[in-house]
Amino acid sequence: MTEEKKETTETGKPKVAFHDITGCQGCVLSVIFNEDELLDIINAVDIKEFRFIMGEKYDGPLDICFIEGAVVNKEDEEMVKKLRERSKVVVALGACATHGNIPSLKNWADPKNLERLQYQKKHEQMIDVPNPMPITKFIKVEYSLPGCPPDRDEIKKFVKEILLGKQFYSYPDPVCRECRLFENGCLLDEGKVCLGPITRGGCRAVCCHNGFECYGCRGITDDAQFEEYFKLMEEKGIDATTVKKHMETFAGVEINEALEKIQEGKWAKLH
Ligand code: SF4
Numbered sequence: 365m366t367e368e369k370k371e372t373t374e375t376g377k378p379k380v381a382f383h384d385i386t387g388c389q390g391c392v393l394s395v396i397f398n399e400d401e402l403l404d405i406i407n408a409v410d411i412k413e414f415r416f417i418m419g420e421k422y423d424g425p426l427d428i429c430f431i432e433g434a435v436v437n438k439e440d441e442e443m444v445k446k447l448r449e450r451s452k453v454v455v456a457l458g459a460c461a462t463h464g465n466i467p468s469l470k471n472w473a474d475p476k477n478l479e480r481l482q483y484q485k486k487h488e489q490m491i492d493v494p495n496p497m498p499i500t501k502f503i504k505v506e507y508s509l510p511g512c513p514p515d516r517d518e519i520k521k522f523v524k525e526i527l528l529g530k531q532f533y534s535y536p537d538p539v540c541r542e543c544r545l546f547e548n549g550c551l552l553d554e555g556k557v558c559l560g561p562i563t564r565g566g567c568r569a570v571c572c573h574n575g576f577e578c579y580g581c582r583g584i585t586d587d588a589q590f591e592e593y594f595k596l597m598e599e600k601g602i603d604a605t606t607v608k609k610h611m612e613t614f615a616g617v618e619i620n621e622a623l624e625k626i627q628e629g630k631w632a633k634l635h
């Protein structure tokens with residue numbers, strides 16, 4: 365064992381890794397973009413793997429492993445399974461890991477469009493797992509920090525609470541609750557498809573507060589009222605197919621499963 369390794373294993377701090385499979389790296393970058401936050405995290409834990417800030421490889425046991433990205437091929441699947449075996453706590457970091465996000469759009473895309481859009485040369489290699497899925501479909505995770513990218517303050521709060529031995533709870537209420545605090549007008553009244561009423565908040569309604577519809581990047585609330593939401597949108601003159609397409613952008617895997625359960629496929633067949 366090198367002196368450096370010996371020193372870090374003797375720190376008594378939790379061993380932590382930040383990993384990314386198929387994604388845009390926006391989630392892990394959201395951890396390092398704010399230097400003060402990064403320093404807080406580095407001081408509190410023993411970071412063993414984080415390819416953006418350290419080159420050293422480590423394949424030992426981990427206390428906490430953050431994983432960004434969706435599983436889109438066999439390599440991703442094997443990677444998350446290995447990380448699971450090595451880690452006491454796995455955290456799905458960001459909407460790709462928690463909900464499949466943009467990669468999972470392939471599940472509902474017209475195959476003809478996919479052939480046109482994919483890099484032809486790599487086509488066969490890239491599609492050995494036909495349906496891109498969140499990591500939660502392949503391994504058990506202890507925690508999910510959703511969002512595209514996840515909220516930096518929430519990551520920091522999560523690390524603090526876990527280090528203090530507390531249980532971390534996701535924000536339970538819909539985006540509308542936080543949005544209303546800003547006292548803005550509601551985008552639904554402008555005929556826009558805003559998913560705030562059925563989407564888990566905790567992002568301070570950042571999109572709606574800046575005039576953009578919520579696309580549901582933090583996934584659905586535990587008690588999302590789909591029937592009421594579709595009815596409300598219909599009253600606004602927006603058909604269910606359009607609404608469902610918005611829903612599928614970030615959290616389609618979860619949305620389709622939820623709709624299948626409540627309506628025996630009625631909503632899932634909309635397109
Ligand atoms: S959740 Fe968003 S920011 Fe994170 S990897 Fe996926 S696309 Fe990038």
Ligand code: SF4
Pocket residue numbers: 539540541543544549550551552558559560561569572578
């Ligand atoms: S703009 Fe969206 S998030 Fe805000 S209150 Fe209206 S529906 Fe809810």
Ligand code: SF4
Pocket residue numbers: 511512539563564565567568569570571572577578579580581582583
């Ligand atoms: S407002 Fe909606 S889309 Fe925007 S960050 Fe929050 S959950 Fe994501």
